[in-house]
Amino acid sequence: MRGAIAINTINNMTFWLKKSLSEMTDTEWEALCDGCGKCCLNKLEDDETGDIFYTSAACRMLDITSCRCSNYLERTRLVSGCIDVRQLNASEFSWLPSTCAYRVLAEGGELAAWHPLISGNVFSVVEAGVSVRSYAVSETQVDDLEDHIIEWLT
Ligand code: SF4
Ligand code: SF4
Structure with missing residues (x-):
């Protein structure tokens, strides 16, 4: 996850097409994060298969409204x-x-149309339904993570 960052501080606005992840500056790296908040949801791992299951229970440090880490x-x-x-x-x-x-x-893919670096709109992640804002709950309000397993369609 990431904190907020000013996109207009980046000199090359198509840097992700020209640089590998390891070549990016800290500012470029942080700008790549769309702020969806998904990675800050608790996950469960199947002991036998290693499969990962996401839940709607967010890390206690996630500000669910902004989907930003509070520290x-x-x-x-x-x-x-x-x-x-x-x-x-x-x-x-x-x-x-x-x-x-x-x-x-x-994995060699392209940024989605809703990614802020493509749309130019920091709210496009929420508008596209990719952000966790509408369904995440704080882990402090959850007793059993297994009751909160979710599955994304995309
Ligand atoms: S899952 Fe979303 S919030 Fe987490 S690092 Fe990736 S783009 Fe950023
Ligand atoms: S909200 Fe939690 S999981 Fe996400 S970056 Fe902050 S401390 Fe890490």
Whole structure:
């Protein structure tokens, strides 16, 4: 997940077409995140198959209205299960949602029309129904994660 970032601070507005993920500056990397909030939902893993199941229960640090981390800079220190995606190899992205820009680009895909870098509209993620804003609940309000397993259509 990511904090808010000013897109107009990026010099090359099509950087993702010209650079690999590892070549991107910190600002470019952060701009790639669409702010959907999906990766901040709790997940369950099947012990036998390794399959990952997302739930609607969001990390307690996620501001569900904005879908931003409430303490992005300190996130991995404050939340033991929080993963800094930039520290991963692309081969480790399979647990990310299929819509996640990092996974999409790592798999050779293109950013979706609703991605803010394409639409030019920071609200297009919510308007496209990709954001978790409409259904996420704080993990602090959840007793059993298995009761909150969800499945995305995209
Ligand atoms: S799933 Fe990907 S695009 Fe969505 S908030 Fe997480 S890192 Fe950003
Ligand atoms: S601390 Fe929680 S809300 Fe913040 S980035 Fe990590 S998983 Fe997301």
